Amino acid sequence: MHKEPLFHIVKRETLPWYKSWGVRLLAVVCALIVAGLITLFLTGLNPIKVYATMIDGAIGTQRRTWALMQKTAMLLCIALALTPAFRMRFWNTGAEGQVLAGGMCCAVIMLKLGDKLPNGLLTLLMLVAGVLGGAIWGVIPAIFKAKWNTNETLFTLMMNYIAIQIIGYYVLEWSVPKGSGSIGVINQKTQAGWLPSIGGQAYLINIIVVAVLTVLVYIYLTYSKHGYEISVVGESEKTARYIGIDVKKVIIRTMCLSGAICGLAGFLLVSGADHTITKDTAGGNGFTAIMVCWLAKFNPIWMVLTSLLICFLSKGAGEIATMFNLNLSFSDIITGIIIFFIVGSEFFINYRLIFRGHRKEANS
């Protein structure tokens, strides 16, 4: 008689929503306990105080709340851009580059035409250029995928580095003062091409745009014919072909859209927040957005929550580093633990463990 393993892993039936969210909540609680213990043992600080500081850092003042919302909006915007592609099982890892390409196009217009055009037209032109820039950066790998079946993960990843290097080159070329390696704030005096503040809130436009976009992407994916085609291609290309969907067309069209939304994010960052372009403009959000997407199971509405969670953690963790004089790496450790638990909880939502003893009982 062969020895039975300690436990088996069995796929679960789909859990009702309240149970699956219960598991996730439990994961967050466990994560906070573990991170608290680690804090206590490594630094000797009171974990409750550390968490209070975290909350304070994220939403402690009105300004911080606005900054959190702006950060969330930007991350969400990029995650929304990835969603159509991901639903199609097209692994677009090039959001960083697409955002930068869009931002770069915007910045060029802002820089070169800033004093030549009326502000409204300038901003419109920047928007068009940003969206177009992102779309072009996204569609190139899609065309290669559609025509020659190249690997989209590597291709889009590679496009990131090209975008980063192009920006690196022009930032040097146009740096003020020459050779300083930075363009600085563009049109600081005239504010030409800057998105206006609404009610004194510089970020309100960005937040509204992304909120509307969230609803639009949700409708597009859930109720439109395009959305349906994307899902079918994602499930099975053969089925898609069988029912007469032009797979190549869908791939190219969807990546055009994905890149365009990234370009929009680039526009919002350049025109609505940074007012310059650097290699840091996207700030790694192009990669973080991948996690936002996955955590929300490609559902645009849930993404609001997951992007908020991640931004909340990063803002809060930054505050811990400041207030307790800890290294930034320590806040990364805390964030890492929490995200590890949340990602891990998905396993327990999809599978369950059956232990040896348990099984015997079941047999008898």
Add this chain to the structure above:
Amino acid sequence: MRKLMSLLLAAVMVLSLAACAQKPAATEAATTAAATEAATEAPADVYVRPEIKTVQPRVSAPLAEEVAAGKTQVKDYKDITIGFIFLHDENSTYDRNFMEAAKAACAKYGVNYLEKVGIPETNECYEAACDLVDRKADLVFADSFSHESYLLQAAKEFPDVQFCHATGTMSHTEGVANLHNAFAHIYEGRYLAGIAAGMKLNQMIADGKITADQAKMGYVGAYTYAEVISGYTSFYLGAKSVCPSVTMEVQFTGSWYDEALEKEAAQTLLNNKCVLISQHADSMGAPTACEEAGVPDVSYNGSTLAACPNTFMVSSRINWQPYFEYIINCIAYGEPIVDDWCGTLDTTSVMLTEINEAVCAPGTREALDEAWAKLSKGEISVFDTNNFTVSNIVKSNDLSKALNKNAEADGSNKLTSYGADVDTDAAYTADTEAVQNGAFEESTFRSAPYFDIMIDGITTLNAMF
């Protein structure tokens, strides 16, 4: 798909319209230029330097004690909060140098210290500055060059809070009363380090390891930018003051911190038979390349003795503590902060690390002490126009051809006039006469360096604008 294509086409048309709109203007400009040329019959492509002004020195370096002298304190030290914004964390030698000075100055007076680390040169800098103000900071300090425009934005928003910035250039041009710049005469520190390098070369020549003609140094620079050019030129002039036959090659990396690139640049210089290396970049790239090759290295921003015991010679650095103590006391005594503060050898803002006797030539310490005293008394000047020549002057409007276009030299290639870009602008326009009293007056009209002349004896292998 058709809809999308038509959208794209429409967008392209809008863009091409914009391009068309631009064309007539360009043509017009060309015609005017042609007309002017024809009228004056000047040979094509001659750069004419714009009118430059002669101004009085405007930097100073008052100390904390001078602020306090004979005045009554208006604010208790314990009620003062200073917020610091750092580009990286303490793993960067550049930021650590600021952090240690900031903590020491705050601890000395018992003022509250707040910090924001890892703040990139984007809108996040503005956010960080505002957040520090929300937390009742009386003064916000940022340490990286491109933080400045975001600090300016915050300074305009909060006129009651003071904003200080290292290495920046805007305080005297923007007219914002609560934005202040600071730097130090680090070129004097580099000149001293250069003397140590020159003495090492003399020792190699005396030992018969190299001939006088082979005394070539290598320098790893970040960007082809005044702060770096001023630094390597002063280092070279220090070496030349003791070893007249010295030459130098400079390789730029185009980054302030890139260990691999800096090491590679040092390697290139070593392959070119440079017998001594120095650098102006923040990583351990160049020092480790030297340690592996057994070539002496003059470091920057701190000692690399622990990692490179067999090659480290000496290092110059800026000590920010005197400045931080000064601004703390300005707040405490309600005194205005000077627009352009530039520390000197006398304020201990410019310092040398320990001298590694095992690598340096004998007598280096004494020679450095002597030169230090002379610099301090003003008996010698680093950029004395008798100490260097400028023979490569190409006055062209074409930036790729132009070289030292704002310089004027006499028959023996001695610099007689230089139009420096002190009031920084995008076009990099010459605006201020920098040669006065027989020397290039560095960091006199503003605290940040503006010496950017390519002098004889130094070869730049590449350029990183």
